[in-house]
Amino acid sequence: MEGILHVLRLLVELGGYLITVVPGLLPIVLALATPLALGALCGVVNERSGVVNIGIEGIMLLAAFFGYLTGFALHDPIGSAAALVAGIAVAVATGMLAGTVHAWLTISVRADQIIAGTMLNIAAFGITGYLNRLVISPSGRGGAGVVPPFHAPDQIAALPLLGPIASMLLDQGPIAMSVIVIVVLLQFALFRTRWGLRTRAVGEHPKAADTVGIDVLRTRFVNVVAGCGLAGLAGAFLTLESTGSFQNGMTGGRGFIALAAMIFGRWTPIGAFGGALLFGAATALGVIVNVRPPDGELGDVMRTIPSFWYAALPYLATIVILAGVVGRATPPAADGIPYQKEGRLPASF
């Protein structure tokens, strides 16, 4: 009995601790969630049209690298600000280019979608590692720095309740800030516009879409390429807005966590964003416990948990969420199934 009370008291303390640290943590949560959210949106746009993309991790990595490389190369000739803008543009273009490869493989050649995605992941690891060792490491100099973040005006940040939320949204760089706009736009577009209606039809019942004259393959191609542009933006965020440097394999599984966020959000943009925030919060917890641990016994308990466990938390949370949600979440009915028009293959009798 006493033991239970003890645990309960610790939980209450934990709640109190979270309430005190979370408001200050919100900007970090959104920043940590940004690449996950953009990756998850890439997944939503791809999978709503029926194409599974597990290469998001690799696409992010490629975009992060080439965005960084652009900033690195253009920093001296055109100055930091222009180089960063060019870097972001190149990162998005890289994402779309990689998306074209995935689209070509999965839609045109009807290659196995999971294997195509795996190929992208391995290729990204190889290409970025190769060029990093060849071009960037020997030079010994840095990139173009990071896009400077904005700051919420103090009057707004000081408001009760609204203040922390306003700072969460405003104490960000341009990419993190744009995420919210993209989420809302995509949510509206997917459920209210012609593009959204056709995308959902193609992902649910491609043959039905085909028989009313919708070009299934073209719709999928466009969605995969455009969606991968968002993954490219996620890559740009990592090197050009968040860290200002490139390390091999720096995506660290974010592309896969993004997929879990997408599934958690049941293939809707807003839901996926919610999932990304959740994973961002899990990661932020590991950060804050080291920086500002709570007092008293709770602090002792939380400090005893080795930092490796906090670091592993997002990965373990991904597994738990997948296991808990996926069985009940229904993916688009034609997700992962290549579409082939009749008559090109022998019909089955």
Added chain:
Amino acid sequence: MTLARRTLDGWRLVAVPALSILLALALAAAVIVVSSAFTPGGLDVLLPVRAYSSLAAGAFGSPTAIGNTLVGAAPLVLGGLSVALAFKAGLFNIGVAGQFLAGAFAAAVMGAWAAAAFAPLAVAAALIAGAVAGGVIGFIPGFLKARTGAHEVVTTIMLNNAAALLLTWAVTDLVRAPGFSFPRTGDIGNAALPVLAGRNLHLGILLALIAVPAVAWMLDRTTIGFEIRSVGANPVAARYSGMRPVLVTALTMTLAGVLGGMAGAIQMLGVIGFYAPGITASVGFDSIAVALVGRSDPVGVVLAAVLFGAFRAGAPLMQIETSVPVEVIDIIQALVILFLAADVLVRRVFRIRRARGGLGEPETVTRSWSSPEVATAAAEPR
């Protein structure tokens, strides 16, 4: 069947992997040439020739080089078998990296504990520990897939990341051996795999080669193998026939994990010797390439493992002699997979038809996130 027919079929079977490798080498050569323009040396059209000959020299140029290739190939044989076995059940095991690390860690800990024991016992105990640890890591995604439909591709990769962190914690906080300046496990002493020939041809190579016919036999001749192949080829029909896709999925991933753990164990006991943070496992992704190039066929897996073992063994010499980064191997690997995935295209370009009866063709791996046939199995009476 006439001999000519048989040869033709054989050619059709190996043609696509062989051509994919050649195409990948050619395209990687182009990458090497183009990227050389950005180095101080300037554009060098002949660089690929020099790079590939260094690569070949590093892999096959001397008895030691050949030994390194074979030693490198041994864990790839086991890892490739692991991926191939999962393919047969319709599962994609990207978790060899995590299984490898768990196997290596468990073998290191058990080896250090039994370092002074009678050598055959110490070796056996360490190998079994590695296999069990790999099996546990494999079982988790298999069980989750079977019971909840959580896709193994995501769960295995997340486990790879989590396992690396948690094993680092374990070696730092739990089993750190005293007397060293950095966290590591103790010496494995008698648990080291005996060297059979040359400088480093250890017993693990033999173990890997025994595993090949064992897996083939299980798939081909046993009822469990039949269940695995049925669930892989058509899980719905398997379930309707009274098989238990849930059990088979969990079992297959466990067995795949055992093979992945064995790969880690023989690498630990035959080559590395102790577990320390930062041990990386290129074996993970290499194993996928090996299984795909080997077309999930046991003999094919051995040949592909030797090829990628040679790449890994020769790459350091290539980087030293020609400054071409070792990561070019990853690029080659991705390109090989690209051409194999787009095999329709390769066949069209080179006018190769499919082997008759689909013999030995790889089965498709993927379905979507939640496979309804597995998820609905939860509604089944038990």
Added chain:
Amino acid sequence: MAAALAMRGVTKRYATGTLANEAVDFDVRPGEIHALLGENGAGKSTLMNILYGLVAPDSGEIAIDGLPVTIADPADAIARGIGMVHQHFMLVPVLTVAENVMLGREIVGPAQIVDRTEGGRRVRALAERLGFDLRPDARIEQLSVGQQQRVEILKAVYRGARILVLDEPTAVLTPQETSEIFAVLRRLAGEGAAIVFISHKLDEVQAVADRITVIRRGRVVGERRPGQTTTSELAELMVGRTVSLRVDRGRSRAGDARLEIRALRVADGRGHEAVRSVDLVVRSGEILGIAGVAGNGQEQLVEAIVGLRRATSGTMRIDGRDVTKGSIRQRRDRGLAYVPADRQRAGLVLSFPVYDNLVLTRYDHAPFARGFGRILRDRSAIQASARRLIERFDVRTSSAAVDAGTLSGGNQQKLIVAREFRADLRLLVLDQPTRGLDVGSIEFIHRQVVAQRDEGAAILLVSAELDEVLQLSDRVAVMYRGRIVGTFAAADAGRDRVGRLMATGSAT
């Protein structure tokens, strides 16, 4: 008057070598209902898929209103005024009626935002004109099969179709719904539409068509007018030989209860109750047929009986022993055999050789498995058994070693029948046993079913083909919204009476 549609010399050979259409001529005039009659696999669907731009013909030409046209894809077909109601509905289940109707021709406002109000208004107006009771904002997955078919017709009319093709439209309907759809077709024809009615049902083409073209093995073998022909003449044209339309079977000698179901309730995949307190008894030596419109719980009932789906409450006994909680395997070991509805997805592993498919449900039993824990497969026993079964069930295959996927549909079904109709069979569950098969295979399978009954098996037959249920069953139970709403002896089960029960759940 010029034909609304004329197809001349259409030929199509698939890559497999199958000649699906050979020099087919076919036309239809405005205001006419022209039936295309042929058995499954005769090439009717291929011809219409060519018309709709889904399949490219090898040769031949198509003229619309007398002008030659090429139809490369469905968009072309729609632009030419062709509308098609496919046998398997081309509707997106998660979208609404209005969204499905508009899809591909959406009414959009600024920024391509779909105008739901205007779309709903137009769809409602169109539905009223055709006399359909459909809510534009209802989701397709909430509609009955009959309503879904009306959405398909609405789709075609919305796109301005003047030539309307219906592929086996009555396959899933009750007799009452069938006559309703006939009335709709006559009204559309009266408004000047040209209608192609594809079917293999002789009475229906006689009842609705103005003209009947019969197609066999890809070739047109005759053209008749309904008043000037007989059902047996049409049957002979369609099959190419005299066929007996009746199943030849003696009286049933029903014995002990083999399957007893009490107060069974089963939920479907989404948690809705699909089977609501069903009581059933099937005796040895009898065939109990379950009639009902697809989606009234038959699927879940069968799944519960064979052990694929857990019952929420109630009991099931086989030979008096409770199997409610038994696994599929335990039930099979008690003598249950099962022919599933979807032979390619659930009945066979198409990439496995014929001999492995023949032991798919018995692979771990003697003599196919031996050794400790029956772990070793005995390949010679498996192959010997395969040779016997292929011979006995007349499976047409070049050898037992070819993949099951290379066999024709009829032979694939025979493969399953050969595997399931084993000697120690006690209870046989048949779900759509002849769906999509040619007449020869249907006759063969029906004879085998009757033979099993006569040897004392208890047989539960579920079929969407009311005629099959009525012809084959000794007793007929009607299922409606998860309940058994009536059980009759074969002699009392009149087509109209059963049809009314299927449609409304009540006899009045």
